[in-house]
Amino acid sequence: MTALSMLPVPTFDRPLPRVIQGGMGIAVSSWRLASAVARAGQLGVVSGTALDLVLARRLQDGDPDGAVRRALAAFPVPTFAHRVVKRYFRAGGRAPREPYAPIPRLALRQTRLAQELMILGAFVEVWLAKEGHGGQVGINFLEKVQMATPTAAYGSMLAGADYVVMGAGIPRDIPHLLDRLAGHEAVDLPVEVSGAPAGHSVRLDPAELLDADLPPLTRPTFLAIVSAHALASYLARDSHICPDGFVVEGSRAGGHNAPPRGRLTLDDLGQPVFGPRDEADVAKVAAIGLPFWLAGSQGTPEALATARAAGAAGVQVGTVFALAQESGLDPSLRDDLLTRLRAGTLEIRTDPFASPTGFPFKVAQVPGTLSDPEVLADRPRLCDLGYLRTPYQRETGAVGYRCPAEPVHVYVRKGGAVEDTVGRVCLCNALTADVGLGQQRADGHEELGLLTLGVDIDGAKRLATIHPGEWTAREALDWLIGATG
Incomplete structure (x- = not known):
């Protein structure tokens, strides 16, 4: 008997979803979208990136529908939430062209305010997504954004998150992290510091921070996003790092993707060339024995049926939900995408350099956004949000932070x-602009968006034919699942 066959197979107390709605962008996978998907019986997922920023900016915009404050009022430690409301809420919103107030940036050593915002941001998004129904809601994290993971995971668990989904790295430490957070135990998540030996970590002590006696939490189901069957096998061989299941993502999925294996080769449009080595062997993933879902070019009824025939529980789908009525995309940007989709002029390119993470990033070519080289050239190069900054060891031994999208001379210093700075885009500011939360600076500069979708837009085109205006998340699900029962 192999070590793999001796691993306990996780048990699920509810039916596995056939469709997982992807965790897209900063607040594109909004609580409204996740709620709509969960109400329809599938897995709704909120994006877990920069929710501290989203919370602070929604409060500064006056929280006009009261949803944020309604969720904060449900937080189990009222004084904890009250401090953030007092600090950031602006009745009636900000004055015209008033910049958003800053929030603490991610760091290994985190201030109390930073941890409060990250916990509450995740709590609010998951709580609102789960409000008023019994459906299942998950939260999506990027492994690359390590310094935010403990607090955001804990906040989502306080709100009752059913699933945690993580990609953009090797999430070997997450199962143990979730186990400990379920008991409100202190955690130290290892963080990679460039140029330094192992041993750095970011710490969260829930009992000390909340100063409250809370009952144990339900540990969410953990799904690791992988692009290779070898990584799935590696994670499954050790019970301490084994997830409860996998999302197997192909290179055509939207947002960040794993880079091609081997030497980087670009096509005539400057896109990375992917080959057979970059596609996971689905049969080998199925042989592991854990539930899995396929992602990337899976947004059609036929893809769902094929995935289930191959042994998958279902599919993860992004693009048709990103364009749905409930998505967090700014309505004017979504309308532009839909217009181009219907006209047959919507183009998605895989940019190997745009993301500061070094991962390829899918970019919709839309004039007036940062996909336009002239628009990008006009943007002052700065890094003031810092979610994709990486820690490094200075000559003094202290830890500093840098981002390839910051001013070139600063990054080199x-x-x-210097070659790592070429073509980089400040995704943090761009993705907040995508959802109507872009910074308006005192000098008059307004941050513009950068839109991402999957390369395969066939499903979206077919939905656009069925629904001449917009479509809802429920209508997208009815179309996806209707033919497969």
């Missing part, structure tokens, strides 16, 4: 290579 911090020991970064």
Whole structure:
């Protein structure tokens, strides 16, 4: 008997979803979208990135429908939530062209305010997504954004998150993290510091921070997003790092993707070339024995049926939900995408350099956004949000932070290579602009968006034919699942 066959197979107390709604962008996978999907019986997922920023900016915009404050009022430690409301809420919203107030940036050593905002941001998004129904809601994290993971995971668990989904790295430490957070135990999540030996971590002590005696939490189901069957096998061989299941993502999925294996080769449009080595062997993933879902070019009824025939529980789908009525995309940007989709002029390119993470990033080519080289050239190069900054060891031994999208001379001064700065885009500011939360600076500069979708837009085209105006998340699900029962 192999070590793999001796691993306990996780038990699920509810039917597995056939469709997982993807965790897209900063607040594109909004609580409204996740709620609509969950109410329809599938897995609704909120994006877990930068929810501290989303919370602070929604409060500064006056929280006009009261949803944020309604969720904060449900937080189990009222004084904890009250401090953030007092600090950031602006009745009636900000004055015209008033910049958003800053929030603490991610760091290994985190202030109390930083941890409060990250916990509450995740709590609010998951709580609102779960409000008023019994459906299942998950939260999606990027493994690359390590310094935010403990607090955001804990906040989502306080709100009753059913699933945690993580990609953009090797999430080997997450199962143990979730186990400990379920008991409100202190956690130290290892963080990679460039140029330094192992041993750095970010710490969260829930009992000390909340100063409250809370009952144990339900540990969410953990799904690791992988692009290779070898990574799935590696994670499954050790019970301490084994997830409860996998999302197997192909290279055509939207947002970040794993880079091609081997030497980087670009096509005539400057896109990375993916080959057979970059596609996971689904049969080998199925042989592991854990539930899995396929992602990337899976947004059609036929893809769902094929995935289930191959042994998958279902599919993860992004693009048709990103364009749905409930998505967090700014309505004017979504309308532009839909217009181009119907006209047959919507183009999605895989940019190997745009993301500061070094992962390829899918970019919709839309004039007036940062996909336009002239618009990008006009943007002052700065990094003031810092979610994709990476820690590095200075010559003094202290830890510093740098991002390839910050001013070139600053990045080089911090020991970064100048070639790593070429073509980089500040995704943090761009993705907040995508959802109507872009910064308006005192000098008059307004941050613009950068839109991402999957390369395969066949499903979206077919939905656009069925629904001449917009479609809802429920209508997308009815179309996806209707033919498969």
